[in-house]
Amino acid sequence: MSVIVYTESENGKFKKNAFEVASYAAEVGKQLNTSVIAIAFNSNENQELGNYGVSKTLNIINNELEVFNAKAYADAIAEVAQKESATTIIFSSSANAKYLAPLVAAKLKAGYVPNVIAAPENTSPFTVKRTAFSNKGFALTQINTDIKIVGVSNNSFGVFENSTSTSTEDIEVTLDSNSLITKSVEVDKLVGKATIADADIVVSGGRGLKGPENWGMVEELAEILGAATACSKPVSDLGWRPHGEHVGQTGKPVASNLYIAIGISGAIQHLAGVSASKVKVVINNDPEAPFFKAADYGIVGDAFEVVPALIEKLKDFKAQNA
Amino acid sequence: MKILVCISNVPDTTSKINFTEGDTKFDTNGVQFVINPNDEFGLTRAIWFKEKQGATVHVANVGSANTEPTIRKALAIGADEAIRINTEPLDGFSVAQQLAEVVKNGAYDLVIAGRESIDYNGGMVPGILACLTEMNFVNNCIGLEIEGTNATALREIDGGKEKIATSLPLVIGCQKGLVAESDLKIPNMRGIMMARQKKLNVIEPIAIEASTQDVKFEKPAPKSAVKLVNADNVDELINLLHNEAKVI
Numbered sequence: 001m002s003v004i005v006y007t008e009s010e011n012g013k014f015k016k017n018a019f020e021v022a023s024y025a026a027e028v029g030k031q032l033n034t035s036v037i038a039i040a041f042n043s044n045e046n047q048e049l050g051n052y053g054v055s056k057t058l059n060i061i062n063n064e065l066e067v068f069n070a071k072a073y074a075d076a077i078a079e080v081a082q083k084e085s086a087t088t089i090i091f092s093s094s095a096n097a098k099y100l101a102p103l104v105a106a107k108l109k110a111g112y113v114p115n116v117i118a119a120p121e122n123t124s125p126f127t128v129k130r131t132a133f134s135n136k137g138f139a140l141t142q143i144n145t146d147i148k149i150v151g152v153s154n155n156s157f158g159v160f161e162n163s164t165s166t167s168t169e170d171i172e173v174t175l176d177s178n179s180l181i182t183k184s185v186e187v188d189k190l191v192g193k194a195t196i197a198d199a200d201i202v203v204s205g206g207r208g209l210k211g212p213e214n215w216g217m218v219e220e221l222a223e224i225l226g227a228a229t230a231c232s233k234p235v236s237d238l239g240w241r242p243h244g245e246h247v248g249q250t251g252k253p254v255a256s257n258l259y260i261a262i263g264i265s266g267a268i269q270h271l272a273g274v275s276a277s278k279v280k281v282v283i284n285n286d287p288e289a290p291f292f293k294a295a296d297y298g299i300v301g302d303a304f305e306v307v308p309a310l311i312e313k314l315k316d317f318k319a320q321n322a
Numbered sequence: 323m324k325i326l327v328c329i330s331n332v333p334d335t336t337s338k339i340n341f342t343e344g345d346t347k348f349d350t351n352g353v354q355f356v357i358n359p360n361d362e363f364g365l366t367r368a369i370w371f372k373e374k375q376g377a378t379v380h381v382a383n384v385g386s387a388n389t390e391p392t393i394r395k396a397l398a399i400g401a402d403e404a405i406r407i408n409t410e411p412l413d414g415f416s417v418a419q420q421l422a423e424v425v426k427n428g429a430y431d432l433v434i435a436g437r438e439s440i441d442y443n444g445g446m447v448p449g450i451l452a453c454l455t456e457m458n459f460v461n462n463c464i465g466l467e468i469e470g471t472n473a474t475a476l477r478e479i480d481g482g483k484e485k486i487a488t489s490l491p492l493v494i495g496c497q498k499g500l501v502a503e504s505d506l507k508i509p510n511m512r513g514i515m516m517a518r519q520k521k522l523n524v525i526e527p528i529a530i531e532a533s534t535q536d537v538k539f540e541k542p543a544p545k546s547a548v549k550l551v552n553a554d555n556v557d558e559l560i561n562l563l564h565n566e567a568k569v570i
Contacts (some may be wrong), residue, residue: 069370069400070449070459095480099461102418102449111415111533114445134347134440136339140538144531182458182488188483197480201569225570243499244478247364249335249360250498251441258569269335275542282548282558292548298563299515300554312557317560317570 003029003036005054006077006170008094012044016198017092019052023160024152025090025117026053028210032088032162039080041065044313049234050160050166057168071179073104079110081147088126091151094197101151111143112175114151117170134249134272139303153276154197155255194228196247201227201258202277205235206248208263208284208303212240217307224314232253232264248273263303266291283307323377323469323490324430325368328421328435328447330358330476335440341422341539347469348441348539357392360436364496366506368434369400369464375468378402379507381423384417386410390522397517398509403521409521409527414444421447421548422454423528430491431471437462437495442536457491 005020005025015279022038022206029036038049038057042065046057078101089104091114098114105112115130125142128150132139143149146189163276196202203222205215222229229245236246236288240245247254249269259277263284264270271294274280282295292298299306333339333353348561357365371377381447382405383389383394393404409418425433433455438445451458458473460466464483465476471490475481481570498549551559 006553040416068463074453079467089439095462095478096447099449102414102446102455103459105415105446106418106453107451109533111413112444112446115443131535132442132539133333133339134443135542137341137542138540139442140540143533144535145533176420178456182460182486184484185483187482188484189479195481215456237503246498258563258567267336268338279563280568281563292489292550294545295548296552296567297559299553299556299559300550306553306556309554309558312495312532313556313560314570317564321564 001033001034001120002082002084002086003032003088003090004077004084004101005036005038005039005090006097007040007049007066008044008092009040012042014043014045014048015094017094017154018049019159020155021090021092021152022049022054022158024119026162028088028182029053031120031123037084039077043251044047044213046168047166050164051161053162053164053291055164055166057166059168059170060173061170062172062175064180064284067184068094069180070099070103071182072175074100075176075179076108076173078104078107079169082227086315087147089147089149091149093151093154093283097140097151101149105149108147110147110149111145112151113141113143115153116150117153117156117280119157124177124292125316133251135275136272145184149197153255155220155257156276158227171202194226196228196230196245196252197226200246201225202230202254202256203227203260204230204232204264206232207234208265214304215241215312221260221307221311224311224318234269261291261295265289266294323371323375323379323431324381324429325434326430327361327365327368327381327426327449329365329381329383329392329395330436330439330441331383331385331423332358332439332441333356335359338507339541345539345558346537349487354550355392355397358436358438358439360438360497361499363437363500363504364434364494365396365399366402366501369507370501371468372400380405380428382407382421384409384411384420393522394517395498395509396521397520398513400513402520404522406522408523408524412530412532413534414442414446415450415533416448418447418454419530420527421451424525425451426456427431428431432468432490433457433493434496435500437494437497447495452493453549455493455494458488459493460486460488463494463496466497466500487529494563505549
C-alpha cells in the first residue's frame with residue numbers, strides 16, 4: 001500500500017505545484033498510515049521533495065520523455081503505481097496533470113476526482129471536497145474504486161514543510177511505441193513571464209479599458225507585482241488580447257493569492273472563473289458593477305487615474321520593502 | 323471522414339446554481355439548458371470539416387429524454403445524425419464508458435468532446451474515452467487540421483501553445499479557440515426545420531457501476547462586504563493588501 005504523487009518538473013526543476021501536491025500526498029499518507037512515493041520525469045533535485053513529506057522519489061530517466069507526452073507519461077505512472085501497490089494517486093491541476101490523470105484513471109480503472117480543495121474528509125469511504133459548477137458550488141464526492149485518483153486544485157491546500165528522510169531511485173519504464181505517435185513538434189511559450197496558472201498575483205483588464213492600446217498600464221502594474229496578465233471574455237473576443245489570457249467560466253480558471261480586476265464589471269461567468277482567488281480587488285468607475293459584491297477591496301474611480309497612481313505608489317512601496 | 327461530437331447538456335452559463343433534496347441534487351428548477359460551451363466549439367469545427375472536407379458528423383449524448391432539445395439544436399446547427407444513450411449520467415468515467423461503446427461500434431475517425439463540462443467540471447470524458455477506445459488523444463485543443471490520416475493539433479499549455487503531430491483515429495478534448503467565438507453557429511429556421519427530420523437514435527446503456535458519487539453539495543458562503551478605498555488614497559489600498567490581506 002502506498003500513496004503516489006506525480007511531481008511535475010520543467011528543465012529538471014520541480015514546478016511550484018509539485019510541492020503543494022507533495023504536501024497533500026503527505027497528509028493523505030498520514031491519514032492512511034502509509035508512505036508517500038513521488039514519481040518524477042528526468043528531474044535533478046529529487047532530495048528536495050523530502051522537505052514536504054515524500055519518503056521515496058522514483059525518477060524516470062528516458063530521453064524520449066524529455067518533452068511531455070501524455071500517453072507515455074500515463075503509461076509510466078500506471079506501471080509504477082501497480083508495482084508500488086498504490087491505493088491513492090495524487091495529481092495537481094496543471095494543464096499537463098489534467099491531461100494525464102484521466103488516462104491513468106482509465107488504465108487502472110480508478111475513480112478520479114479533480115478540483116479537490118481540501119484533505120480527504122474521510123478515508124473509508126474515501127470522500128473529498130471539490131469545486132463544481134465552475135466554482136458556483138462545492139461537492140462532497142466519494143470514490144468507490146480500490147485505487148483512488150485525486151486532482152488537487154492549484155493554490156488550495158497550500159505547501160507544508162515536513163522534513164522526512166528520503167531516498168531517490170532512477171528507474172526505467174517500458175515504452176509503448178504507439179504512445180509516441182502523438183508528439184510535440186513545437187512549443188511557443190513566453191519565457192520569464194508569470195503564467196496565469198502559476199502566478200501568485202494576476203492583473204486583469206476588461207472592456208472598461210476602452211482599447212488594446214491602453215494595456216500598457218496593466219502590463220506595467222503586473223510587472224511591478226511580478227504578476228501574470230489576464231482579461232475578460234469580451235476583451236479576448238474583440239481581439240484586444242490573446243485567447244490565452246481570457247479568464248472566466250469558459251476561459252482559464254484563476255486561483256491566485258491576489259486578483260486585481262480593472263474595468264471588469266463582473267458578469268456571473270467571469271466571477272465563477274476567478275472566485276477561487278483568495279483576495280480580489282476591483283477598480284471600476286461604476287459603483288453598481290456586480291464585481292463589487294464579490295470583491296474584498298474596491299476603488300470606485302476612473303482606471304486611467306487610479307492605475308497610474310497605484311503604479312507610482314507601488315514603486316515606492318517596493319523600493320522600501322525590497 | 324466520420325466524426326462523432328460528444329455533447330453534454332448543461333445549465334446556461336448565466337444560471338444561478340441551487341441544490342435540492344437535502345443538498346444531494348442539482349436543482350434544475352427554472353434552469354435553461356444548453357450545449358456545453360466547450361462542446362459547441364468542437365461541433366462548429368466538425369461542421370467546418372463537413373463543409374470543407376466532406377465529413378459526416380454525428381453527435382452523441384448520454385442522458386434522459388430531457389436532453390433532446392439540446393440534441394435537436396446540435397442537429398439544427400448542422401450535424402447529420404444523433405445518438406442518445408438513454409441513461410442519467412452517473413459520473414464522468416461512466417459517461418466515457420457509455421460513449422466508448424458508441425465509438426467502437428461506429429468506426430469513427432475523429433471524436434470531439436469538450437475538455438470539460440461547465441456543470442460537474444470532471445474534465446475526464448475525452449481522456450478516458452481515448453484510453454478505452456485506444457485512439458490517439460490531444461487535450462486542450464485550440465486548433466485542428468486534418469490531411470488524409472495525419473492530424474496537426476494546437477494545444478494550449480500553461481503560458482503558451484504547443485503544436486502536436488498525430489494521426490487518426492483521434493480524440494480531442496477541445497475548448498474556446500478551436501473556432502472563433504464569432505464563427506459559432508446559431509440555428510436558423512431552415513436548420514431547425516431540417517433537424518426535425520434527422521435521425522435521433524435512442525440506444526440503451528451498458529450496465530456500469532459508478533466509480534465516484536457526489537454525496538452532498540454546498541453553495542459558497544456569502545461574501546462579506548467589500549472594503550471601499552477612496553480613489554485618491556491608493557496608499558490605503560497598498561497598506562490593506564500588505565498588512566491586512568498580506569498578499570503583497
